[in-house]
Amino acid sequence: MQVTELRVRYAETDQMGVVYHANYLIWCEVARTDFIRALGTPYAEWERSGVALAVAEATMRCHAPARYDDVVRIATTLAAVKSRTITFEYLITHANTGARLVSASTTLVSLDRDGRVQALPRAMRELFATIS
Amino acid sequence: MQVTELRVRYAETDQMGVVYHANYLIWCEVARTDFIRALGTPYAEWERSGVALAVAEATMRCHAPARYDDVVRIATTLAAVKSRTITFEYLITHANTGARLVSASTTLVSLDRDGRVQALPRAMRELFATIS
Amino acid sequence: MQVTELRVRYAETDQMGVVYHANYLIWCEVARTDFIRALGTPYAEWERSGVALAVAEATMRCHAPARYDDVVRIATTLAAVKSRTITFEYLITHANTGARLVSASTTLVSLDRDGRVQALPRAMRELFATIS
Amino acid sequence: MQVTELRVRYAETDQMGVVYHANYLIWCEVARTDFIRALGTPYAEWERSGVALAVAEATMRCHAPARYDDVVRIATTLAAVKSRTITFEYLITHANTGARLVSASTTLVSLDRDGRVQALPRAMRELFATIS
Numbered sequence: 265m266q267v268t269e270l271r272v273r274y275a276e277t278d279q280m281g282v283v284y285h286a287n288y289l290i291w292c293e294v295a296r297t298d299f300i301r302a303l304g305t306p307y308a309e310w311e312r313s314g315v316a317l318a319v320a321e322a323t324m325r326c327h328a329p330a331r332y333d334d335v336v337r338i339a340t341t342l343a344a345v346k347s348r349t350i351t352f353e354y355l356i357t358h359a360n361t362g363a364r365l366v367s368a369s370t371t372l373v374s375l376d377r378d379g380r381v382q383a384l385p386r387a388m389r390e391l392f393a394t395i396s
Numbered sequence: 397m398q399v400t401e402l403r404v405r406y407a408e409t410d411q412m413g414v415v416y417h418a419n420y421l422i423w424c425e426v427a428r429t430d431f432i433r434a435l436g437t438p439y440a441e442w443e444r445s446g447v448a449l450a451v452a453e454a455t456m457r458c459h460a461p462a463r464y465d466d467v468v469r470i471a472t473t474l475a476a477v478k479s480r481t482i483t484f485e486y487l488i489t490h491a492n493t494g495a496r497l498v499s500a501s502t503t504l505v506s507l508d509r510d511g512r513v514q515a516l517p518r519a520m521r522e523l524f525a526t527i528s
Numbered sequence: 529m530q531v532t533e534l535r536v537r538y539a540e541t542d543q544m545g546v547v548y549h550a551n552y553l554i555w556c557e558v559a560r561t562d563f564i565r566a567l568g569t570p571y572a573e574w575e576r577s578g579v580a581l582a583v584a585e586a587t588m589r590c591h592a593p594a595r596y597d598d599v600v601r602i603a604t605t606l607a608a609v610k611s612r613t614i615t616f617e618y619l620i621t622h623a624n625t626g627a628r629l630v631s632a633s634t635t636l637v638s639l640d641r642d643g644r645v646q647a648l649p650r651a652m653r654e655l656f657a658t659i660s
Numbered sequence: 661m662q663v664t665e666l667r668v669r670y671a672e673t674d675q676m677g678v679v680y681h682a683n684y685l686i687w688c689e690v691a692r693t694d695f696i697r698a699l700g701t702p703y704a705e706w707e708r709s710g711v712a713l714a715v716a717e718a719t720m721r722c723h724a725p726a727r728y729d730d731v732v733r734i735a736t737t738l739a740a741v742k743s744r745t746i747t748f749e750y751l752i753t754h755a756n757t758g759a760r761l762v763s764a765s766t767t768l769v770s771l772d773r774d775g776r777v778q779a780l781p782r783a784m785r786e787l788f789a790t791i792s
Contacts, residue, residue, distance in 0.1 A: 278539065280507075281511075284538070290671045365448055406675070410674065411728055439538075544771075582722070583681040584690050588719075
């Protein structure tokens with residue numbers, strides 16, 4: 265499990281006075297980037313080497329809203345590794361109160377430089393295997 | 397069913413050369429706004445009268461990417477109306493080719509001015525009943 | 529002069545209840561895309577042919593806020609064409625009331641495929657010359 | 661001077677392979693929030709007490725692009741305090757190389773709860789006076 269913390273930006277709020285929901289997916293991407301970096305090779309390097317991970321599926325349940333200037337914590341776990349996809353799960357909580365804000369998951373599919381689905385590179389699969 | 401068309405903005409792309417996935421949820425919001433307006437009362441008016449619809453759940457499946465300057469079509473349907481929630485489904489296609497790009501759904505929960513869950517107002521439920 | 533209309537998205541508001549200012553630059557990009565398309569060749573095609581126009585400078589003055597669901601009008605004019613840059617000016621008004629909302633300008637610099645500054649292609653300069 | 665660091669998100673890139681320019685204004689907002697917090701009272705508290713600071717003017721010059729996963733540094737300084745406005749200046753550099761990426765400024769106007777321009781509260785002016 266990887267834990268990422270971030271502070272809610274004003275730009276992320278909407279006129280309901282809370283975080284606009286699509287931003288939670290962006291936070292998941294930030295958390296996933298941290299997760300992958302912690303395994304040893306930043307996603308930026310994987311991408312330069314010709315492996316792109318594109319979001320193929322996403323789900324989100326909003327339990328309570330995050331608000332401007334809140335510090336939130338995103339706990340990221342690896343839920344599944346298949347031949348061509350990886351699934352991450354995220355739990356976003358309020359860093360101070362621990363209140364559960366959002367549960368989410370994203371399944372990413374491995375693409376080559378031309379955007380075609382390809383098997384996850386062996387090196388990446390072995391990396392993920394070490395933690396699942 | 398309500399159909400909304402929009403053209404992909406440069407700001408909505410990412411360095412993979414396609415639309416960044418979180419933007420699909422924003423397009424769903426644009427489509428939902430059109431859907432509600434077509435029923436007779438814009439969402440902006442509902443909100444001023446004290447009814448907010450907040451996203452409680454969202455799902456998204458990305459079949460093929462949308463790209464900058466593409467015109468996309470979003471077909472919105474009402475999937476369920478319950479006492480406190482409404483569920484919409486969306487199919488995003490490429491306007492020229494008809495290619496299926498994204499399927500999504502969002503469940504919205506009715507909130508009062510203080511952000512507490514409340515029953516959907518009767519007037520709103522009756523409005524939705526006319527089309528389901 | 530090119531006129532673009534768009535409707536304010538919920539995602540574009542912030543908790544002040546108005547449009548978050550950075551979105552005005554995105555609207556300018558939408559308007560600029562329309563402007564260039566109206567000259568005969570969409571920007572998307574220019575970019576595929578190896579000409580990128582990157583924002584090098586931007587200014588913005590906010591006179592009055594745009595709000596959710598407002599229809600706004602963006603009047604775009606060409607302010608200057610130099611050997612390597614183009615400057616556009618934008619006036620964003622409220623489509624119903626005509627109220628002046630935002631004045632902005634952006635200067636774009638011509639880049640080649642490797643991101644190096646290059647002279648604006650002759651074909652593009654001639655195109656812009658027809659309207660200045 | 662206040663220094664803020666942040667890491668570029670994938671969502672902030674566009675298909676040119678660099679950060680989409682409007683995001684620089686969002687980073688300025690993050691930096692400004694840090695600046696104000698460092699003076700003792702977070703902006704979130706000022707806003708709850710009835711003082712909103714809305715962006716009235718912004719300028720931006722892009723010297724070199726920021727890229728995904730870069731760590732950038734934003735140095736924020738107070739450029740002017742007037743009766744109803746505050747002006748901040750920002751220099752965004754690459755944290756590792758020190759390369760200058762973006763210079764920006766924003767002038768904020770003080771608004772009351774109804775969105776009307778008001779004098780900056782005395783307490784806020786005195787706070788800013790301590791550092792100018």
